[in-house]
Amino acid sequence: MSKLALLIEARPSPHIVPLVLHMMSVVPRDWRFLMIGSQQSVGLVARAHAIQHQQKRGKIDFQIIPSLLVTQDEDHVSRLLTDPKFYESLPGVEWMLRYESDSILCANSPKGLDEFLDSDWTSLGSIDITHLSGSGGLSLRRISAIRRILSFQQRTNNSEPEDEWFMKRLRILPGRAIVPGPSKPGLVSDHEQLVKPMGYHVPLDGDLLDSPLWRDAESRQNILDYCPELSMILDMKLERERCPPEMKQDWAFKA
Template identity: 40%
Template sequence: MSTLPPDWRFKFMGSDTSVAHVNKSASVRQQVKAGKLDLMYIPSNMSTAGQEMISRFLTNQWLYETVLAPAEWLLMYQTDSMMCGNHKGTLDEWLDYDWVGAPWYLESRYGGNGGLSLRRVSSILEVLRHQQRANNSDPEDVWLTERLGHLPNSRTANGTESLMFSGEAHWYDYPLGYHTGGSGEWLVGGIWGTPEKRNHIYKYCPEMKLTLKMDTKNVYPTATQLNRILAFEVAPWISSS
């Protein structure tokens, strides 16, 4: 919320349990009261349990016509993605596109991973009003971008352009955000494969650490280790006095 332009609103859709859990936060309740955030329930006849069910959910015409109306753009960000507060640009600079997400291939004419993606609702609706995704077929982002890429008058970011939007498999120094995979477990070598690259990301986009499975023992010292560090640091001062 602090990174995106101020006129963007947010929706959290979940189960009874997850909505109740999120609503325990005083800051969340404050954003709801201010009209910045909506807490909604996923209908009982729908599910997001697993990739296939997520694909069915995100290719459902009802979602775009009813839940998201009257929004024209949808920013999807999963728990393994993050928008970088240090980025000098804004999300609004990408509103000319019907779809932009981390490129699967730099040579791609269209497409991009849906884990962190910007989508034009009206263009997706145009696809869904004429075509229906077959169950257990392509993932929703592959299925939608293939059709958006051939939709008359649509504009989808190519591999070179989308590289600047989201870092996932191909390196770019300062993308708008990052997406990993597997809730922070799938780290592609082209982005995370060297200490130099990891340190660059941690400095440029430190909030990305929130999405990663990090061994806190290697980051924060234990009480015993801390006592040893303090003893080492204090002892010379004591002896010299």
């Protein structure tokens, strides 16, 4: 059974190339990579010499979806990931790491990705009745469990995000194993600090990070010391752009 790291990104963001190369360096060697995107985003990444080298080695493949526009809403991605035909195009793949342009794995993590292969879904999220976020932006998924759900369930377009949709059904599926969060260390740290997390998911380049943890300069620096590559996906500021020291809430990031 093969393992696949999947990135779906239509925007030609300049940090995608270093992000993909970093992810290749921190996951086990037997993981392959697939980027699905627009003509612009795939063209940007595929032109990089380091990426071309990895493509020749069979490490990464690309797929262009014409309907995946730069301005496409998130529901288009949810439709793709809840379409049984999509998984038919991934024969032999049993584990899928889904990451986005605003998520990253930390090289300093004491845990390895393969340590979570016993679960069907590993990510940040609560599986109680009130909150069913699957934090799909950085999640490890067992494809056989996904296929089982899609064999008898169909998602309604323009409804809840695909990760929440899957999590609700995985929760009640007999014999399923889910590693949620943030109550226990796991794959993702999303708005909450976990003890040496495997990675971080910071939606919209960190613009949605409004917790006291991220507002506190010392806590934020501790996170960046542990996971310096996090700065790759954050909308950071230069030192000279820092807020005045008398401000109670220090939002500026060192660069």
